Amino acid sequence: MTAPTPTSVALLLGLSFFLGLAFEDFFARSDQRRPGGIRTFPMLAVAGGVLYLFDPVHFIPFTGGLIVLGAWLIVYYRAHVSERDEIGESNVGLVVPVLNVHAYLLGAVALALPPWIAVAMTVTSVLLLTGREQLHALAHWLEMKEIVTAGQFLILTGIVLPLLPNHPVTTLTAITPRQAWLALVVVCTFSYVSYLAQRYWAAAAGGLWMAALGGLYSSTATTVVLARQAKAEPATRRQAQAGITLATGIMYLRILAIIAIFNMVLARRLALALGGLSLAALVICALQYWYLKPAADELKARAMSVPVSTNPLQLGPAVIFALLFIVTSLVSSWATTEFGATGIYSLAAIVGISDIDPFVLNLAQGGTTSVPEAALAAAVLIAASSNNILKAFYAACFAGGRATAGSAVALALLAVAGVAAAVATAAMSG
Numbered sequence: 001m002t003a004p005t006p007t008s009v010a011l012l013l014g015l016s017f018f019l020g021l022a023f024e025d026f027f028a029r030s031d032q033r034r035p036g037g038i039r040t041f042p043m044l045a046v047a048g049g050v051l052y053l054f055d056p057v058h059f060i061p062f063t064g065g066l067i068v069l070g071a072w073l074i075v076y077y078r079a080h081v082s083e084r085d086e087i088g089e090s091n092v093g094l095v096v097p098v099l100n101v102h103a104y105l106l107g108a109v110a111l112a113l114p115p116w117i118a119v120a121m122t123v124t125s126v127l128l129l130t131g132r133e134q135l136h137a138l139a140h141w142l143e144m145k146e147i148v149t150a151g152q153f154l155i156l157t158g159i160v161l162p163l164l165p166n167h168p169v170t171t172l173t174a175i176t177p178r179q180a181w182l183a184l185v186v187v188c189t190f191s192y193v194s195y196l197a198q199r200y201w202a203a204a205a206g207g208l209w210m211a212a213l214g215g216l217y218s219s220t221a222t223t224v225v226l227a228r229q230a231k232a233e234p235a236t237r238r239q240a241q242a243g244i245t246l247a248t249g250i251m252y253l254r255i256l257a258i259i260a261i262f263n264m265v266l267a268r269r270l271a272l273a274l275g276g277l278s279l280a281a282l283v284i285c286a287l288q289y290w291y292l293k294p295a296a297d298e299l300k301a302r303a304m305s306v307p308v309s310t311n312p313l314q315l316g317p318a319v320i321f322a323l324l325f326i327v328t329s330l331v332s333s334w335a336t337t338e339f340g341a342t343g344i345y346s347l348a349a350i351v352g353i354s355d356i357d358p359f360v361l362n363l364a365q366g367g368t369t370s371v372p373e374a375a376l377a378a379a380v381l382i383a384a385s386s387n388n389i390l391k392a393f394y395a396a397c398f399a400g401g402r403a404t405a406g407s408a409v410a411l412a413l414l415a416v417a418g419v420a421a422a423v424a425t426a427a428m429s430g
Contacts, residue, residue, distance in 0.1 A: 004053065004111045012110035015122045016045035016103055022126040023099060034096045035076060041103035044069070048107030062108060069104055073097040095129065153192065157185050180326055183361040186261055191217045211243030212250050219251040223391040223407075242289035244395055244407040248388060248414060249281030255360055255384060262364040269377045273421040277384075277414060284410045328358040341375040341426070348379040352386020359383055378426035385418030 020041035027034055051061040077097060102125055110118040128135070164177040193216065211222055223244050230240035256274045260267035328351065335343030344363075351359040360383060363376045371379075392411035 004049070008111050008115070009049075011115055011118060012045050012049055012107055013042055015110065015118055016042040016106055019099070019103060019106070019122055019126060022129060026129055026132075035073070036096060036100050036103070040100070044100060044103040045107040045110070048104040049111050050107070052108035052111060056112065066101070066104060069101065073100060099125065099129070149192075153188070156181075156188065161185060179365045180329070183262075183358070183365065186258060187357050187361070211246045216250055216254055219247040220387065220391055220394070222247040223394050223411075227395045227397075238289065241407040242285045244391070245281050245285040245288060245410050248391065248411060249278045249285060251387075252278035252281065252384065255356075255380065258357070259360065259364045259380070262361065266364055266373055266376055266380075269373055269425070270380060273377070273381055273418075273425065274384075277418055277421070280417065281410070281414055284414075288406055288410075324355060324358040329362045332359070332362050341371055341379075344371055344375060344379045345382055345422075345426075348382035349386045352383050352388075353390050356383045356387050374425055374427075378422040381418045381422035381425065385415040385422070388412070388415035388418065 017038065020036065020038035023041065024037045047065060048062065051065045052059065054061040102121070106118060106122065109121065161178065161181050164181050166176050166178040211226065226240040226243045226247075230237045252274045256267060256270060256278075259270060332344065332347060335347045339346070348359065360380055363379060388411045392408040392415070395408040395411065396405065
């Protein structure tokens with residue numbers, strides 16, 4: 001055990017004083033008296049610290065003091081729990097005894113553990129205490145299904161992920177089950193952020209914000225929705241064209257961010273190409289939005305909107321993504337073994353007609369270990385370009401005529417630029 005230092009003692013006193021100050025300020029509006037405050041909490045913290053120092057191995061004096069404090073709080077709680085405050089609520093809640101116990105424990109924590117632990121637990125307690133109204137409002141505002149969604153995310157990350165083996169289970173691919181599920185978690189996290197923003201951020205209720213968030217979720221689905229809307233509501237054509245291009249621009253950044261999480265070397269190799277393609281898409285989007293002649297009735301029309309995406313953390317879609325990832329990994333390994341880099345390029349062009357995330361993540365996590373980094377980067381660019389051709393087809397077919405012809409042309413040009421970047425990148429691999 002290290003002896004207490006003046007710094008640790010000062011930390012103990014300062015944090016307990018801060019906790020007591022917040023406690024008294026929060027309950028200052030009430031006429032009811034509650035145990036604790038700016039004097040009581042520092043004394044409890046000092047008592048806890050001193051009793052801990054008497055026996056820092058077995059904690060017998062410290063435990064005895066905690067029992068005494070707990071017994072007194074029980075007596076107090078039972079005597080006052082039936083009282084009502086000025087708004088008719090129970091006079092004593094669990095927050096009061098918990099904070100008293102917190103102050104007592106703070107003495108030992110500040111002396112025995114790293115300072116950040118004592119600071120973190122005290123600041124967290126103060127924020128939870130003073131944020132009572134906001135937290136209760138949040139609880140009433142959130143729908144039950146969103147809480148279930150958060151539970152599903154915890155299942156994906158906290159239960160399933162740690163249980164999966166982190167070694168290959170077949171010689172057909174180097175990808176492990178944990179890598180496959182981790183890829184699922186990363187993609188779902190990006191999609192879930194987009195889902196929450198679309199659902200609860202008022203500024204994203206319509207317009208280009210919705211298209212940008214759609215690109216974070218799925219640029220292909222966003223293209224289909226906006227193309228159909230442009231056909232049904234001609235007044236939104238200009239915004240729809242810009243939105244389709246914007247969603248693709250965000251898609252490039254999304255791909256780069258996902259790759260960077262798993263393979264920073266590959267991300268650095270792709271940064272210039274994907275960043276340049278994203279910038280080009282954003283410039284085209286700006287030209288479409290600000291310089292194309294708006295429809296005569298556009299100002300009277302309602303704002304362009306994209307339906308809120310479905311919950312990306314549902315276990316059914318998660319299992320489908322995991323299966324796609326595994327199949328893509330197996331096919332990629334086979335194509336590399338049989339045809340080398342040419343097989344990966346051909347597969348990249350094919351997967352563009354579906355979800356390219358499993359393919360991109362497989363490359364980023366080393367599913368094709370015998371292929372050079374430059375060839376992997378070229379394959380990612382080919383897959384994104386192939387997906388752009390598909391979206392250009394959707395933009396032209398679902399809207400019909402010239403409704404989103406500008407975006408279809410823009411997507412085709414971005415696809416050509418992506419292939420050119422892929423050829424230049426592949427040339428680096430020799």
